[in-house]
Amino acid sequence: MDGASFAPYLKHQAFLHPSMTPQDTVKLCFQAAFGAEHILTDAAQARRVLLIELAGTPPRPIAVFEPISAVYTRCNLAAWKYWQLPPEWLCQVFLHSAAEKREAAKPLFLAYLRIVTACAGQGLLPFSGLAWQQYLDRYLAGGIRPLHHSASYRLREAPAYRIIKSEDLKLLPALGSPGP
16 A cells, blocks of 8 residues: 555545644554554553543544544544443454554555645645644654644544554444445
């Protein structure tokens, strides 16, 4: 996969989350390429953290699933709670998804960053091409690593989700498929 199929997911995320900054976009690219493997070191702790976050997340009638690439989907905790879905279902799917390593994630991540560069340069994102390039240069100077969402994104979007493999949604047959 060369990353070209990432552009529709990127544009959709920018539409859904207009307060997305360059930092949030790098986070999106990282998640879309690497999934959640970087955060799973202790399954029991991951389960505890998920249950605590779910308990503290107000229910909202938003989409349960937001695909972020052809492989990964963000599962919104607020929607999960709104629909009163069993927390254990999400925990199991998340743990299953996070346990799988993805081959060639770094080259894919870099391809996704190039897609963002093109989209930002065309004015298709909520920040300028210049702002993107300046942020990207600073980010890459520090090495490829996961990031947190920006403070402005956290304030306006209240993100609370887990990254799961889209193919693992088949483990949740009652919920269907997230689509592109």
